[in-house]
Amino acid sequence: MNIKHICLLLICIANTAIAQSDEDQIKKTIDTYIEGTAYNNPEMTMEAFYKDANLFLSHKDKEIWIVPIKEYASWLAKREKGKFNGRTGKVIAVDVSNDIATAKAEIMMDDKNSKFIDIFLLKKLKGKWKVISKAATRIE
Template sequence: MKTQFLTLAFLLITLSLFAQSEEEAIRQTLQNYIDGSSYNNQELIQSAFYENADLFLSKKDQELWILSPQEYASLFKNREKGKFNGRNGKILMVDYANNIASAKAEILIPERGLKFIDIFLLKKLSGKWKIISKAATQIK
């Protein structure tokens, strides 16, 4: 009986650690996107995305603005790499099952009075979590 209890306890602990490491890996992918876009790092931005992902963004006077990860990263090309540009990102929620995940983040640009909500779909590809789609809306 004691052996069965110990085996069950070990299994539950192992599953819990696996779940934590998966969520941490998802959060790291999202943080790469946030840090890349906050510090003008095109490579870090692109590392978070599946190369054929679609980003569905908000743009004044345009109902739907669709960019690739490369096009999105290029929006930061004329800014000093590594210098904070005023974008503050915060991961609000992560949910996953097996090799798919969804997440939500808030992006604030206080100097311009802007607030965005980003919704992400992620998939684990070749052992790494990648954003396969992103939709954003401007709140302010």
């Protein structure tokens, strides 16, 4: 194996390590959101989002319901902070392309026996992955 092949191999390994690292960071960002919403913690929830992010949510009376992250977080502030509310979730897919990514999570609400699918659009800003938009739908 010559030096050219070794350099190419090292570049491939480095790119794979960076992609895995980005995927891990994205999962951590989404897990922060899930934990923040599960324990009524608006600050933790906001930590996962870009400050001007919007959520595109389902609503029985609206075709599309756009909620700014600050408003969404304010709903959590009305509940007992730190108390588990029955909401659980897990990341089920991540796709990274340079400094943008998508992630998909499954969210369960124990008390309502409801299941949601959340799709996140993320951007790497100042070295950190932030959710810049989220769409959600209820699975009946």
